[in-house]
Amino acid sequence: MAKHIFVTGGVVSSLGKGITAASLGHLLKARGYKVTMQKMDPYLNVDPGTMSPFQHGEVFVTDDGHEGDLDLGHYERFIDENLSRESNFTQGSIYQTLIARERRGDFLGGTVQVIPHVTEAIKERLRRIAEQSSADIVISEIGGTIGDIESLPFIEAARQFKKEKPLGDVLFVHVTLVPYIAAAHEVKTKPTQHSVKELRSIGVQPDFIVCRSDHEITDKVREKIALFCDVRTEEVLACTDAPSIYEVPIGLYDQGFDVKVLDRLGLAEREIDLSPMRAFLEATHRCDGQVDVAVVGKYVSLPDAYLSVIEALGHAGVHHGCHVEVHLIDGEEITDANAADVLGGMDGVLVPGGFGQRAFEGKIAAARYARENDVPYLGICLGLQAAVCEFARHVAGLEGATSAEFDEEAAYPVIDLMPEQEDVEDKGGTMRLGAYPCKVARDTKAFAAYGEEVVYERHRHRYEVNNAYRDRLVEAGLAISGISPNGRLVEMVELPDHPWFVASQGHPEFKSRPTRPHPLFSDFVAAAVRRKG
Incomplete structure (x- = not known):
């Protein structure tokens, strides 16, 4: 039977519960x-797929096509496992399922309530992921902050779950803020005390407290927290700000966190191998020099909107021994007239995925600048579509070519709606989602990167390259370097006579790992390094 660890957060949001949970997962x-x-997310959206990235950061896509919380990206990068739709669910999805069952009459006329029906549905999701994954340990992060009304059903379900399990099979880790008050020249434990008090008032006693702070957590502070929160001093861990999120597992390991957790769960302390992560961190510290990469998007005021892209660039940079300085540039600020001024100092241009017409013309201008000035270019999803529109307009002679997503009456809709999407009305969960195979053409930059004839990338889109214009584009010099196995869908394009210009309809950033950078990102950064000279 799987052991379960619940991770909760207190005092404020955005503390790094996900990084803490992922770091513990890495150690175990x-x-x-x-x-x-x-x-587990407490909001009422069924999933984050219809939410603006300004609301919740990027939408992370799993192999099986689930649109999930961005923390799933941290999980995958830290534990190096491909997760599934069972790895993320919301309060909205729980209510949706229960209401559908009630409408069918499954409850035989009974009253449907938060307890026991909502909490039982949550516990069923906990049991399901354990069974389907055959994991030894399941780490479940409860979104939100202790004290929020929205998260109460999840806390209550976890409390019940622990009560139903054998002693030692379930434990709680509470991540909390220990703020530094400059006027007093000290960190304050009172917020943590109140947070734990709130948690205990709803029936949960944390087994471990992880203290987030930008200042040192001394033994004296840890002793004080332990005294007031009814834990032992050694069960209070310090997690101070680090230069890199990948240093967090090492910091927790140095405090014996994983050993203490295993002891509490009744599991053996097996030999540990942290050499891959240590090697990555050592390579990070050895990085010499810098390349500048422009990420041209529309959600640039919130870096989390492009979290996986930024992480993947970082992984590739470390692999090549350099730091990648990411410049988030608003596509609305770029035109053909000023592209040289905005992008002139860049060693590479990346146009990521997105939706909507805003900033699309700026992305096309960025693609044109990269093409005409031999600047390495990586297009992802909408970034591929922008590159195709640009090539169609300025090389293939299809003036005004664009996407039917933005102009249904366009003279040259080189990007068009996928046929299977024509009758779709609902927005949520209805796109082409998840991992799909792609046949990579030999003698292309894409094949040089992958080294394989068939690869799988995760998708999230409704529109594709319009096959009616495929021959015209190829005759003008665009290379189609990746297609679906049935030959119907264009998956990757590139420019043969360009130093490095590749675009993918899939999202390669989701599969990058710190110790194993994605091939496209790796070769893109390598091209940027060569341009830097």
């Missing part, structure tokens, strides 16, 4: 245990 996997992870 490094000791030879099979670990899986799960995020």
Whole structure:
């Protein structure tokens, strides 16, 4: 039977619960245990797929096509496992399922209530992921902050779940803020005390408290927290700000966090292998020099909107021994007239995925600048479509070519709606989602990167390259370097006579790992390094 760890957060949001949970998962996997992870979100959206990135950051897509919370990206990068739709669910999805069952008459006329029906549905999701993953340890992060009304059903379900399990099979980790008050020249434990008090008032006693702070957490502070929160001093861990999120597992390991957790769960302390992460961190510290990469998007005021892209660039940079300085540039600020001024100092241009017409013309201008000035270019999803529109307009002679997403009456809709999407009315969960195979053409830059004839990338889109214009584009010099196995869908394009210009309809950023950068990102950064000279 799987052991379960619940991670909660207190005092404020955005503390880094996900990084803490993922770091613990990394340590436990490094000791030879099979670990899986799960995020429970208290909002009423069924999933984040229809939410603006300004609201919740990027939407992370799993192999099986689930649109999930961005913390799933942290989980995958830290434990190096491909997660599934079972790894993320919301309060909205729980209510949706229960209401559908009530409408069918499954409750035989009974009253449907938060307790026991909502809490039982949550516990069923906990049991399901354990069964389907066959994991030794399931780490479940409960979204929100202790004290929020929205998260109460999840806390109550976890409390019940622990009560129903054998002693030692379930434990709670509470991540809390220990703020530094400059006027007093000290960190303050009172917010943590109140947070734990709130947690205990709803029936949960944390087994471990992880203290987030930008200042040192001394033994004296830890002793004080332990005294007031009814835990032992060694069960209070310090997690101070680090230069890199990938240093967090090492910091927790140095405090014996994983050993203490295993002891509490009644599991053996197996030998640990942290050499891959240590090697990555050592390579990070050895990085010499810098390349500048422009990420041209529309949600640039919130870096989390492009979190996986930024992480993937970082992984590739470390692989090549350099720091990648990411410049988030609003596509609305770029035109053909000023592209040289905005992008002139860049060693590479990346246009990521997105939706909507805003900033699309700026992305096309960025693609044109990269094409005409031999600047390495990586297009992702909408970034591929922008590159195709630009090429169609300025090379293939299709003046005004664009996407039917933005102009249904366009003279040259080189990007068009996928046929299977024509009758779709609902927005949520209805796109082409998840991992799909792609046949990579030999003698292309894409094949040089992958080294394989068939690869799988995760998708999230409704529109594709219009096959009616495929021959015209190829005759003008655009290389189609990746297609679906049936030959119907264009998956990757590139420019043969350009130093490095590749675009993918899929999202390669979701599969990048710190110790194993994605091939497209790796070769893109390598091209940027060469341009830097």
